[in-house]
Amino acid sequence: MTLWSTLTLLSCRLWDNPTPCGGLQKVVDINCKLRNNHYMMNEKGTEMTDFESKCYGMSQDDIREFYMDSLTARIGGLEMVVMGVLSDCQELTAMGDSERVRKQLNVAKFILSEMMTSKETV
Numbered sequence: 001m002t003l004w005s006t007l008t009l010l011s012c013r014l015w016d017n018p019t020p021c022g023g024l025q026k027v028v029d030i031n032c033k034l035r036n037n038h039y040m041m042n043e044k045g046t047e048m049t050d051f052e053s054k055c056y057g058m059s060q061d062d063i064r065e066f067y068m069d070s071l072t073a074r075i076g077g078l079e080m081v082v083m084g085v086l087s088d089c090q091e092l093t094a095m096g097d098s099e100r101v102r103k104q105l106n107v108a109k110f111i112l113s114e115m116m117t118s119k120e121t122v
Helices: 003-014 023-036 050-055 060-068 071-076 078-095 098-121
Strands: none
Touching (some): 060 078, 060 098, 071 078, 078 098
């Protein structure tokens, strides 16, 4: 069994048992789904656009589902979700994974943009 398949198996098992900081595990699991999916299909069966793939590493619908509709968002608000994403970026920076840091920062910016848009329409 390769290291990557071991990590994939481990992260899938840990999904139901959140880590104390929580967020980074979600990033690992989402990235596992995307790396294992050759055609970059999201869970709803629609293809990600090239922009979404390069910018976020997932579709905007996935960001809404995994981050904006999460338990953390419902309990603590989207501000807490953004803080969690930024904390994940700190961890990824320490690991030297600049590409994932860039994509996670774009996810945080997307969430902030959605928050600003929803305030404008209210």
